Amino acid sequence: MKLLNKAIPIHFVLALSISLLVFIGIGECYRVYPAIQFNNLCNQAELLKSSIETNLKLGVPLEFKGFKQRALELSQKSEQINQVIIVPGYQTGKINSQNKTISPENKSTVALNCNNNDEMLNKSLNIDWRSILFMPGKAVDYQITMNLSNKFTTVGQLKITPTANIFTQEISFRFNKIISTSILIVIFTPFIILFCKNILPANAEVVQKAIYHLCFLVIGIVIVTNMLQLYSKSIKQQSHSLAYSLSERLDTPLELGFDLYDDLSGFKQLLEEYRKKSNDISHIYLIKQNNVVSSSLAENYEDFNLPVSLNSPPCDSYKLNPTSDQFINSCLPLGKSDYTLLVLTPWVKIYNKLWRATRNILVLFLASSLISNIILNVLLSVQAQTRKQRSSKVGEQRQSPLKNKIDSPQVEFSNRKKNKKHQLKQPLALQIIKPVFALGTLIEAINISFLPSYFSDIFRDSGYSVSLAFGIYFIFFAITLIPAGRWAEQHSHKRMILAGLLISVVALASLYTAESVWLILILRAVAGIGQGLLFISVQSYLLAIENEYKGIKCSDQIVIGYNVSMISGAAIGGLIMPILGEVTTFLAGALVGTCCLIYTLIMVKDIKQSDTSSDLIKKSSPKLQLGQLLQDKLILRTFLLVGFPAKALFTGVLILIMPIMLRSKELSTDTIGQILLFYYIGVLFTTKILAEMSQLFKRTEWVLFSGCVGSGIGLLLISAQGWLPDSNEMVLILSGILMLGIFQGLIHAPVISYIVTCQSANQIGRSTVAAAYRFLERLGHVMGPSIATFFLLQNDGSINNQHMVTIAIAIILMAVAFILLSHSKTVLVKA
């Protein structure tokens, strides 16, 4: 029973992260596999339609028996098609647009339209959870209806019924097995972890995390392998069905007694047309005996080409090339003639589709590791605490009781890192509060990759700029900070955290139904208040921990927690949004927030606040504080030349402009989320480096100067993409964003260390100066989206790169002005 009690929390964390991984895997398969199948299906349907219509236009009536024969042959030979029916009917005027989805007679049948793109298909497909989870799934009937026209009008319809569960069956079959394996892993791994911990008690933490990550990796590899098989099979089918259809078309002149090469021309165009029907096929060859009559090669594949005269049978000819194993082939002889059709599809096309899935899984691994690390740390701390409690009971008679209960948190010193024995172990209260801030911020971060484009769609034609939604969020975030700070001095931090979370959850969940611009603006304002409350209450809680446990530093925890959440949130949000859709992702965020709320209610206990923690707020009014601070030249200089531009750059460029810019490059939401991660990874990296190697960065004003100059150069790199070829622009964008993150990391925490060296800090207190400066900084957050919209967004929604250069240069010049105006006094970094 004890073992079970120990194992259950690990079960919980493992089940949660592996479920998320499997869910993303299923979503990824649903995104790619049905699209390939659908494309294949439509190619076959369109080719049949085109062949029938060619004859209809020649005057052949729709009742011609040959059409039925062709339809029957297609349904018998194609693995994707169950039935093809040709329905005569002169409905001129009723059906005259092929772009319109024609509703099938049976209402339970889902109508598909071949003009829909992949995204629309995915919206019309629902994940078949029943069959994935071992229950017999309900077959969904699909139908593609195409109008058949002669020279004048629509004369009938082609109704194509795909094979039952064509889009989902194979996915369900494979994920059945993956889920079975996952369940076994989730059940047994915690016991293995506990067993290993008993064998290696000295490395308990390392063992636990290593086994946990190993499980994640194993499931990830299993998913990717299955995807590879799934995609390669469907792409092979696609290339084969195209080859088959093309061969049928080329058979016609041969059957009429003509020779393709001697009598006819225009094969190049025909092969091009077919090759372009599939984005995956790279080569199509028409070969007569051993001579290539015509060919079509995709761009970038010209290096691989067959000679005009072949020395081997056509179907084996391509194998002579040393790189032939890079292709999948479909080789079909044309009837009884001496012509052969050879279609090649490069494996790299499959790998590209797989790369996106693998990348998503790697990013999810990173995101999941960061969040689960925080949760695992809580588990480890609680377990260690329990052990302490037990040992304290044993030693109770020999020594005085230890104050180590959670509700009266005490410092737990343990061997976290054997080689860093001089370092203090973080207290349990700090470990417990970390997930609160991480998950609380994560619920907003989940939306970061798609919120600008989502709002752009809703705000279109409303007369309001989308930047208003971001501006209003930061305005309310900022104006909440000082009253919330004052409230935190006198009230329970826990209640304040709960209030912040509750408000955030409600604001996010309400976006599910919000469609009007005004309601969205109100909800964003409410979300700003909620996040402001959460931010200040967690900060106050951390300060209380610092006061309670001397020697513990919590100031970088906000920066680290924020960036961990942003990395995880942006990654997870970018991955689940395409599966769930925007509004359901809001609900998912709200659900995470609710879990966090319950966790806070159960786990977080208030810490008694010392009198010194309230400094100025108790002594004077906010107006007086700000007035006094703005008269301090150091603060004014730092705010105007460093803090304001840095924060405006973050909200204006990263939060608002980058998603719009990346969306305009037709990047998917998950890719956008992953690109934005580079910023947060950069910030996290710098913050960690600063914390570990503070001695290297003694002169804070130079650290801030470097941060600003680096940010400016990062922005210059991003803007340079507008002038470079497409292939290089992503490298520039990624480097620019990473650079922006690394150098902004030099500003976030050090700026507070620099600010508190001002004269005002000696008079009104360091904490108050820091809190009030944070408020001032928020003005940068507030103004960022508006400034970006005004300078960077053009009327057509594109980005003005020239203005971006101007802003980058302005930031660098402000940094130069800042360093020139700074006094020469050396300030030690206290991050």
Next chain:
Amino acid sequence: MIPWVTSFPAVQALQTQSNLGSLCVELKSTLNIQCTPPGSDWRKLPASNVTLITTQHKEANLKSGKVRKILILSPKISAAYNTSSTTLVGELTQRDIAEYQLVFFNYMGNTKNAEDAIKLAENNAFDLIISMGSPTTKLLSKKYRYGSIPVVTACSKDPVSMGLITSERENQSTNIAYTSLNISVATQVSYIQEKYFTQLKRIAVIYDKNNQSSIITQVTPLKNHLNNNVKSIQFYPIEVDFNHLKTSLYSKLEKIAHNTEKMGDSVFLITGSTELFNIIKDINRFAGQVPVLSVTPSHVSRGEDSVFMAIGVSFETNARLAADYAYRILNNKTKPSALKIGIVSTPDISISFMHKPVSTLKVPLSLFEDAGVIYDYQGNPARLHYKKEN
């Protein structure tokens, strides 16, 4: 044969001896529909020039109850009109479950008889008049433009070129829905140039100087189009005087054939004229290696008497378009004034490989696939989608 159309019991089969005999034979052989004498009212008209056919759906329970009455008015005996009428009847009966009563009347150039027939149609509450042939269309445009019975034209040349209406807009106020046997010259030229002879520099148009309608509807529009829109192609007229064929035609053919620098930079284009078609063997001979094309699909036929390729509108295709217009009007889906002049956008293509100039000149696959009529190198039919082999 259309399977669900059955013949109405014939009362008296006397039409085989009449002016409409060939039409009745064609209706019988193609659609298994028999001609019958019309009702007493119609006997006021010359008996040998009028006949009636009635169609009914074989599935009696699908009877709509409504019998649609159509008068088909033609000016003379013509194989083209017979083909057009048969196709039109076949199309209508194929599309609709309704029953039809169709009165065919050949007014033999006597406009008084035509006007009498129209009055009879009005008195008997006819639903539609089909104007067969350019003379009938000309007559109805003049006399019956605002008549009470809607009119659809068939087997008639372009009404704008013939001066019957000046523009599309003018048609909007009449009760006549026009169709055209001519495709747009722009379509014709783009088919010739873009789909086949991409290096084309000259179109030599061969026309009969006495055939005014072909000059108006085919030669002049082509000349204007090339001069105004496609300046890279020279318009070269060859006006044929049948009294001086050698000077007016053959010497010019030889001259062009001799001056052609590259295969496919020149083509001969024959306008729709029976007289010209009768000397097609000679034209082919003097044309040498220059391809001979036609705007009339019927100019491509079995054996020696054929051009290499025709890009135009067949009578059958035009009749199907007219049937489509008729169907829409009869089913109250539209009014004649709302219908644009019916010009077939995708032309009928016929090819005879026997007359392909040289072996190096290949036929584009797209044209081959679009061709409804193809004859092989021996002049034997390889594909006959809309052509009736005689």
